[in-house]
């Protein structure tokens with residue numbers, strides 16, 4: 001009896017404007033929804049652990065993508081620090097859940113799904129959106145005319161939402 005209701009649905013409100021980040025967020029959301037399906041189908045602890053491992057592996061891959069982007073594009077150092085700490089918090093939570101899941105699988109996964117839904121929506125629309133704005137601005141070379149060569153091309157289009 002599999003209930004197919006999603007934990008999180010992708011919507012344009014979650015788009016950051018950086019295609020690679022958006023594609024990876026969609027995949028992350030798919031994996032969370034797959035865990036939700038497993039949870040509702042009374043999966044075994046072994047199946048839940050396998051789904052948690054997939055989720056963790058993909059989350060770490062995705063967080064590395066963002067860390068690399070923040071390295072390539074010199075975003076604000078404080079923003080970067082806060083962002084990387086948030087990623088670590090997510091991984092730590094997954095680790096705690098993995099250690100606890102055998103004790104009461106249904107309750108532990110229920111709690112994790114609620115946590116991830118809130119965390120991801122808050123994270124994507126908060127620090128990820130801010131990072132994307134910084135990256136896009138840096139890529140466009142937006143400046144107040146410090147260099148002079150080419151900067152003028154972006155003067156008109158410099159109001160990135």
Ligand SMILES: [Fe+2]
Nearest residue numbers: 066123127128
């Ligand atoms: Fe992020």
